[in-house]
Amino acid sequence: MARKIILDVDTGTDDAVAVMLAALHPALDLVGCTTVNGNIRVESCTDNTLRVLDHIGRSSIPVYEGLTRPIARVDFPIPRGEKDHSGKYHPDTLPIPPPTSRKQDAGAIEFLIEMFRAATEEIVLVPVGPLTNIATALLLDPKFAKRVPEIVIMGGGHELGNVTPSAEFNVWADPEAAAMVFAAGFEKITLVPLDATHRALITQAQCEELEALGTSAGQAAAAFIGHRIVVHDTHQRQDVPHSTPVHDALAVGAVIDPSLIVTRKLHVAVETDGPLTVGRTVIDTHFRGGKAPNAEVAFDADASRFFDLLLRTFAAKA
Ligand code: RIB
Numbered sequence: 001m002a003r004k005i006i007l008d009v010d011t012g013t014d015d016a017v018a019v020m021l022a023a024l025h026p027a028l029d030l031v032g033c034t035t036v037n038g039n040i041r042v043e044s045c046t047d048n049t050l051r052v053l054d055h056i057g058r059s060s061i062p063v064y065e066g067l068t069r070p071i072a073r074v075d076f077p078i079p080r081g082e083k084d085h086s087g088k089y090h091p092d093t094l095p096i097p098p099p100t101s102r103k104q105d106a107g108a109i110e111f112l113i114e115m116f117r118a119a120t121e122e123i124v125l126v127p128v129g130p131l132t133n134i135a136t137a138l139l140l141d142p143k144f145a146k147r148v149p150e151i152v153i154m155g156g157g158h159e160l161g162n163v164t165p166s167a168e169f170n171v172w173a174d175p176e177a178a179a180m181v182f183a184a185g186f187e188k189i190t191l192v193p194l195d196a197t198h199r200a201l202i203t204q205a206q207c208e209e210l211e212a213l214g215t216s217a218g219q220a221a222a223a224f225i226g227h228r229i230v231v232h233d234t235h236q237r238q239d240v241p242h243s244t245p246v247h248d249a250l251a252v253g254a255v256i257d258p259s260l261i262v263t264r265k266l267h268v269a270v271e272t273d274g275p276l277t278v279g280r281t282v283i284d285t286h287f288r289g290g291k292a293p294n295a296e297v298a299f300d301a302d303a304s305r306f307f308d309l310l311l312r313t314f315a316a317k318a
């Protein structure tokens with residue numbers, strides 16, 4: 001039976017690939033997407049999520065719009081769409097037709113709380129944007145952490161930052177929310193940080209294979225990943241020439257096939273104060289803090305099996 005999953009997204013390019021993977025892979029049943037302010041404004045995230053689902057023939061998957069700003073910080077930038085978090089050009093809208101379907105009337109937090117309250121089967125929660133919606137659900141429903149059997153988060157970094165030398169964007173963009181999530185007592189947290197996503201790079205040649213599939217999903221994935229490669233080649237060149245991480249899709253891949261990532265059980269906390277380190281995931285790799293591990297943290301990933309997963313999933317006709 002397919003595993004139920006909810007994706008919490010700030011849909012830009014890698015979220016879009018994650019949405020397609022979750023919506024199209026037969027081992028998953030994507031019961032809904034929630035959107036959150038992140039790389040771009042939440043309204044644009046919602047529009048992009050709807051257009052991706054329409055484009056691949058999955059308009060029946062509901063989309064719920066979430067919060068417009070971080071839970072605590074008034075001084076953090078509210079994105080306006082012209083630039084991504086590295087300060088590079090980042091268009092608001094994905095290069096596929098506008099949506100014909102509409103977001104749900106209910107909001108993301110209401111949906112999350114009600115879905116997990118009423119669930120009779122396990123639902124995996126997969127946040128791949130700032131953790132604002134999830135922290136707010138924790139605030140409003142004191143039992144929320146206990147109701148979620150597994151949460152797989154794309155965010156953070158041990159060796160690597162991408163928005164500052166210390167911090168990864170999703171955690172940095174709402175550090176108080178992320179700190180709450182790691183301290184909430186979830187039964188099972190899997191963290192897919194930059195350390196793992198940068199081990200699963202997709203190359204330009206692989207993009208061409210996706211394009212050659214001739215399916216809506218294959219061609220859209222090629223366009224989204226191709227755009228990422230151009231941005232990374234220009235501003236954040238990877239060790240593998242003409243390649244890019246597709247962060248959020250790896251988190252979904254790890255739900256489909258946990259052996260795609262290599263994890264260690266460690267304690268993770270989030271820095272919310274340090275002027276140089278705000279938004280850093282402090283991962284206690286050498287057990288110096290004396291706190292019990294609270295997350296399975298991925299440090300490696302199988303790049304070629306990850307690509308095969310994308311290729312096989314996007315080859316299927318919608
Ligand atoms: O740092 C990577 C994360 O930030 C991904 O979720 C990506 O979508 C970007 O917003």
Ligand code: CA
Pocket residue numbers: 009010011014015038128129248
């Ligand atoms: Ca994202």
